[in-house]
Amino acid sequence: MTTARSSLINVSVTPYYHCVSRCVRRSFLCGYDKHTDKNFEHRREWIEKRLLMLAKIFCIDVCAYAIMSNHYHVVLHINLEDAESLSLENVAERWLSLHSGPVLVNRFMCGDKLSEAEHERCEEIIQCWRERLTSISWFMRLLNQHIASEANREDQCTGHFWEGRFKSQALLDEKALAAAMAYVDLNPVRATIAETPEQSAFTSVKARIEALRKDQHTAPSLFPFAGNPRDPMPSGIPFRLMDYLALVDWTGRQIRDNKRGHIDSTLPPILSRLGIEPDDWFKACTQIESGSLVGSDIAIKAALPQLNRKRISGLRLSGG
Secondary structure (H helix, E strand, O other): OOOOHHHOOOOOOOOEEEEEEEEOOOOOOOOEEOOOOEEOOOHHHHHHHHHHHHHHHOOEEEEEEEEOOOEEEEEEEEOHHHHHHOOHHHHHHHHHOOOOOOHHHHHHHOOOOOOHHHHHHHHHHHHHHHHHOOOHHHHHHHHHHHHHHHHHHHHOOOOOOEOOOOEEEEEOOHHHHHHHHHHHHOHHHHOOOOOOHHHOOOEHHHHHHHHHHOOOOOOOOEOOEOOOOOOOOOOOEOOOHHHHHHHHHHHHHHHOHHHOOOOOOOOOHHHHHHOOOHHHHHHHOOOOOOOOEEEEHHHHHHHOHHHOOOOOOEEEEOOO
């Protein structure tokens, strides 16, 4: 049986989630299909553009992504503070950039004089849109529907393109967030599509490295790194970019079959800061898709009541 989204996505538990969508049967999302002798590589750009475009409209930040041949991964951050700061007009502008609106809202946006009852109804509609702008379900729906429509049009067929609902995992703490992001960014390396993160096309790590080379503060449309702020609610990913890149590079060396072996005692700073043991970290970065929750024992147990769940079904990372 599938699990209700309310038991999987709850911003009061965590704003961070790892999501995966896979294609049905032999459908190819991207890449070269040997069975049909067709190249679908151009679809990677479709997904990347749509993903980053939606991130600008929604109050949902993209922390990491990797677009593979028959599936894609994203790590998302629900930005409630951003949503709450938007005016009614801002919310309506964002939502109407994706959908046609009712006549009443269109009149409101044009500055027409509304009665008190009309204004209240208009506000109710827009407040509903505000909630949707923080909904990962709506975000993923508008991403997947668009790609499915474009792919079916190109393939001259109809029917399902995706394997039903997307899979989501709650990332309950910094350990889980770092593990999921590294797992996502290293997908091409693990699949032997790329030799290094900087050569991994259509991934967030490559976009961040390219931005770094251009002396840009952060990659366009991606959630920035906030370093190690004292603020408990930093406006960015709560560790440093350089630490993360070192972590991804180190983890990639352990994952690749021809470079397995002794783990160097000199580990990236973030490992020590997060209190992660090398063996546990390696397990997390190779088995991140196990279960619907990722975090320490303490974080998982604390989240269960808020998600209306009794059983622990997830990947446990050691430490508090």
